[in-house]
Amino acid sequence: MSTDVSLVPPTSLEAFADRAREYAGQARAKNTRRAYASDARAFATWCEARGESALPASGAAVLAYLIDHAATLKVTTLQRRLAAIREQHAAAGFVLDTASAAFRDAWRGIKRTHGQPAEKKRPLMTVDLRRAIATLPDTLAGTRDRALILIGFAAALRRSELAGLEVSRRDGAAWIEERPDGLVIHLGRSKTDQQSEGAEVGVPYGSKMETCPVRSYRAWINAAQLREGPAFRPIDRHGRLGVEAVTDRTVARIVQRTIEAAALVDGHSPEETRRIASAFAGHSLRSGLATSAAANDAPGHAIQRQLRHKRFDTTSGYIRSGQIFKQNPAGMAGL
Incomplete structure (x- = not known):
């Protein structure tokens, strides 16, 4: 029987150092590690084409790279690439000098010139959610979509969290527990x-x-006869249920498709329905719960708890949006 190397205690300081590097590699989420690796390769390719050293790189080379891509890449992408280059240098034991006034001012100028607020998707407010849900058919797929949208909204889940839910408890997975008073969503690692x-x-x-x-x-679980495994699964055009979990992209498509159906019912043209639906995404469920709750005077700390925000500053943005017409001075000015 083979032995898991990770369970064997190190026997020397060098072995401990190797293990430390392994743990350090797990300090960031898998998607972040993948993005950083891709960013480091992109920088190396750029340097190779110009005869520059990518590792170690000079501060001037890094700044030139940022300037060269300032007009074609989003500032948020450039920020991530800079972080990836810094982390790659630190991991290799090199010091990347980006502390000079010239680098700092130029980088600040890039962000000021090319930076723009991220395009935010619209929150799916309760009134719109009701109208969208009403369009879902009484089919297996419609039953699934109804449960997925309502669970995602009520629990203020990120689309990846929603896609990853399991019907029953499994080590390392997020799962749903049924209780007399409702449901409890048990979440593990998240953003x-x-x-x-x-x-x-x-x-x-x-x-x-x-x-x-x-x-x-409960209607979905009974209809699909699920007792374990992924809570939300693909359904093919013949109504056959898959065994794997839906993807986070599928969550976004389900939301947009349901919004589009509601827009068609309201008499919008096909072009208008696509435009309306494109304003929503998977995050619209999470932001919709927060904004709708704030509009109905839910306490800020309760909204923060449901969204699992570490800082109230993050929650307050949703509250301001939901209460934008509450006690509004313009509405009290006698116009």
């Missing part, structure tokens, strides 16, 4: 929980049968 401390999110019964997340989830 703001890289240390895997986990979180529990409560989903209570809704006041309306057609938009109750708990009843919709």
Whole structure:
């Protein structure tokens, strides 16, 4: 029987150092590590074409690289690439000098000139959610989509969290527990929980049968006869249920498709429905819960807890959006 090398205690300082590097490699999320590796390769290719050293690189070479891509790449992408180059140097034991006033001022100028606020998708407010849900057919796919949208909204889940949910408990996975008072979403590692401390999110019964997340989830589980494995799965055009989990991109498509159906019902043209649907995405469920709750005067700390934000500053943006017409001075000016 083979032995897992990671379970064998190191026997020397050198072995401990190797193990430390292995753990250091796991300090960031898998997607981040993949993006950083791609960014480092892109910088190396650019340097090779110009006869420059990529590792170690000079501050001047790094600045030239940023300037060369300032007009074609988003500032957020350039920021990530700079972070990747810095991390690559640190891992190799090199010091990358980007502390000079010239580098700092030029980089600040790039961000000021080319930076722009990220395009935010619209929150799916409760009133729009109700209209969208009403368009879903009483098919297996419609039952799944209803449960997926309502669970994602009520639990304020990120699309990757929603796609990764399991029906029953499994080590290392996020799962859904059914309780008399509703559902409890057990989350493991997430965007703001890289240390895997986990979180529990409560989903209570809704006041309306057609938009109750708990009843919709149970209806889906019963219809699909699920007892274990992924909670939300692909369904082919013949109505056959898959065994793997849906992807996070599928979550976004389900949201947009349902919004598009509601827009068609409202009499919009096909072109208008596509434009309306494109304004929403998977994150619209999470932001929609926060904004709708704020509009109905839910306490800020309760919204923060449901969204699992570390800082209230992040939550307050949703609250401001939801309460933009609450006690608005323009509405009290007697116009």
